[in-house]
Amino acid sequence: MSTVYRKAYEREGLRGIYQKELERASQNQPSDDRRSPVHIAWLYTALGQKELAFKYLEIAYRERSAEMGVVKNYVGFAPLHSDPRYQDLLRRIGLAS
Template structure:
């Protein structure tokens, strides 16, 4: 409905993309995230969401290209290490994901309050380091 009212809303496209991604409908998720990227002047959240969807869809090269863009941008602007961690999770790179989550903790990233409920971090939940991170952040056990 929101997109019907404002077809150019990057936020609406990002949220619709997230819904498609959670349902495993990756072509539609990628299309919506691309609209969010294009309509938002490449804000980091939209770029990270697109990278995440590419990774889950098995499009590793495309995901890594966007990850490299975010890493390059981090040299001149703040880029959320939490978002970087989510991309690493989707790429199956747990060690890099935990390094990024530790960096997010050091940065006092507000995004960490989502760690216990963020489905993008589900592949990390069985690792003892995840429980330790949740404890460090101060989230209820």
């Protein structure tokens, strides 16, 4: 773990690491997988920021991101399951139950 992440963890626990990941995602590093809208949506979900999580899931949907296939079964998105927007998104990508 890098010093930056270690310090973030020491200050705020996992929340600090998620915040650092979001900062990194906002930097202009196009080859970095952590810039994907699905990854950013997961970070916002982990931070309890559902509105921003859905914003990035919609971006991923519009971009036809291949990562959308993991959205239904990835436990990191469990906090979104009860939201009607989540069910609508699954329906639109063809993963509804």
